[in-house]
Amino acid sequence: MKSLKAKNMPTNWIPPAPGWRPAWYGYEGAIVVAYFGVQAAPDLLAAWVNSAFEGEHSPGAVEQGVFVDTAGVTNHLYVSYWREADYQKWWGHHKSWWQSHERVDKGIGLWREVFTMPQDFFESLLSTATVHGAAALSEGLEGPVAEHGYAGSMRDRIVASEADELRGEVGALGAEVADGGRRLLFRLPKNICMIRSGQDWSECDTPQKADYLQSLHPVLHIGMDYLRDKGDECGCLSMRLISKTDSNWQPIEETFGLGYARDVYVFEQWAKSHPTHLDIFGGFMSMVQRYGEALSLQLWHEVAVCNGEGSECEYINCHPDTGILMNVKV
Secondary structure, eight states: OOOOOOTTOOTTOOOSSOOBEEOOTTOOSOEEEEEEEESSOTHHHHHHHHHHTSSTTOOSEEEEEEEEOTTSOEEEEEEEEEEHHHHHHHHHHHHHHHHSHHHHHTOOOEEEEEEEEOGGGEEEEESSSSOOGGGGGSSOEEOOOSSOSSTTHHHHTOGGGGTOOOOOOTTOOOEEEEGGGTEEEEEOOTTOEEEEEEEEOTTSOHHHHHHIIIIIHHHHHHHHHHHHHHGGGTTEEEEEEEEEEOTTSOEEEEEEEEEEESSHHHHHHHHHHOHHHHHHHHHHHHHHHHHGGGOOOEEEEEEEEOOSSSOEEEEESOOTTSGGGGGOOO
16 A cells, blocks of 8 residues: 555544555555446346356455335346456456347346546545455455545545546546447546445444434435435436345345545535535444444445546446436436
8 A cells, every 4th residue: 555645634633433444465456346237127137147257257256236216216236346457357258248239129227337446546444344345355454544534535545636636527428329329338537436335234233223223324315315316416426325135135234325426526525514424424423422442333435536447337228317327418
């Protein structure tokens, strides 16, 4: 991990709660996260995944989730992580399934969102020393981390921000249209920002679990709904709150928000000043004060800024409220 210059950190800053980040110990390549979704029963996508995710160069970590989108459609999805070289070899062998005209002809909504996360354009923070998300591919965790808990700390943890403002390119998002408009492919432009922000209450005892579900989780829903429904006010292109499931699509005690924005400043400004996030942060800090070291709630996130290479979103037979289509005119 390269050293950081915490240009936004207040003088003599002490974080209000501990945090950890993945330790890569010499691995300098990018991490690829790919979301594969279907707007129907999961059978078609699951059959492909069961074949494609086996063998050489298969993903190093795979998760599943489900959510109902703003059109009332149930989406099932797989979240998969690779080191970049493995992903490129894997995709070379398996992309033909997605490119086939059969995907269009079946009339089933399918989507994939792939984000390549170079080390200098990516950061992850965890509230406990338990790995989540891309950290599952790391060699372990390091911390406690000093650069968190203040406005701009997320940007401070992104090494590329030391030399680059990371400002988004307004109006740079356009689609390649094929198959009579039923297939849309977006090559994501430089500085678009992705966030995956998770909540895991599975290790909480019964009173703490009830406390989280009654006091903090509803507030989280309000914040995610704001970014989903009114994201165009601030530059958020897409937000979903997703329930994680086991391999049989049964919900487990975890959720995560998956969002895209014009740039990192969109999420930074929302976190710094919007009432919905202030309520989320305040609710978490209240739980920290109530439980101290006994707090078993696990919160984490990963944030990546597109460096202009290897990130794309494809939508096949999807309705116009799917993913980034919500705030993009095609």
